Amino acid sequence: MTVPEAKSGKSLEAAVAAIGKGLELEVRRQVKVGRRIWGAERHIDVVLTEPELRRSLGVECKWQGTRGTAEEKIPATIEDIGAWPIEGIVCFAGPGFTTNMQSFLLASGKAVELEDLEMWLRLYFSLDPG
Numbered sequence: 001m002t003v004p005e006a007k008s009g010k011s012l013e014a015a016v017a018a019i020g021k022g023l024e025l026e027v028r029r030q031v032k033v034g035r036r037i038w039g040a041e042r043h044i045d046v047v048l049t050e051p052e053l054r055r056s057l058g059v060e061c062k063w064q065g066t067r068g069t070a071e072e073k074i075p076a077t078i079e080d081i082g083a084w085p086i087e088g089i090v091c092f093a094g095p096g097f098t099t100n101m102q103s104f105l106l107a108s109g110k111a112v113e114l115e116d117l118e119m120w121l122r123l124y125f126s127l128d129p130g
Contacts, residue, residue, distance in 0.1 A: 006093040006114055012063040013045050016091050019118050020048040023127055031058070033084055044084060050125045057124060058088035064096030071101045078110050091117050 006012035013029060020027040026049040033042050044058035060077055074090070081088040092105055093114040105111035112120045122129055 006063055008065075009061060009063045012061040012091065012093050012114065015093075015114060016046045016059050016061055016117065019121065020046065023118070023121055023125070024051070025049060025121070025125065026051055033058075042080070042083070044086075044088065047086070048121065048125075050127075055125060056086045057121075058084050058086050060088060060090045062090055062092045064092075064094040066096045067098060068096065071097055074101060074105065078105075078108050081110060089120075 006015045017027045017029060028047045028049075029045065031044045031047045033044055045061040046059040047056055048059065049056040058081070060081065062074065062077065064071055074092075077090060081090070088110070090105060090111040091114055092102075092111060097105075102113075106113075118130070121127070
């Protein structure tokens with residue numbers, strides 16, 4: 001499967017959804033999962049579900065086009081995933097992530113680059129290696 005290109009947060013979300021559909025997973029976007037401690041609604045960008053076993057995975061999509069402070073929110077995002085009622089990961093893309101942040105994300109075990117997402121999902125959902 002060709003990896004869709006992501007040039008923004010919304011296009012990254014669309015790319016993740018397209019990969020999920022290509023793997024014949026059920027795809028839901030912007031799924032409400034309760035509230036944060038200050039009352040704001042909590043949403044998962046993309047929820048992928050294997051239809052036979054009903055195993056689900058939430059995917060938080062993070063795209064960064066230029067270097068800046070947006071990546072400072074990443075550790076909180078990874079911590080927030082722990083409050084979800086399902087397993088979750090961060091899928092990230094974009095030229096703006098520093099090498100240190102890329103290393104942090106990959107070392108967390110809770111993140112995957114867009115170009116590796118299909119392989120990661122095949123392992124997670126025990127799908128044919130393709």
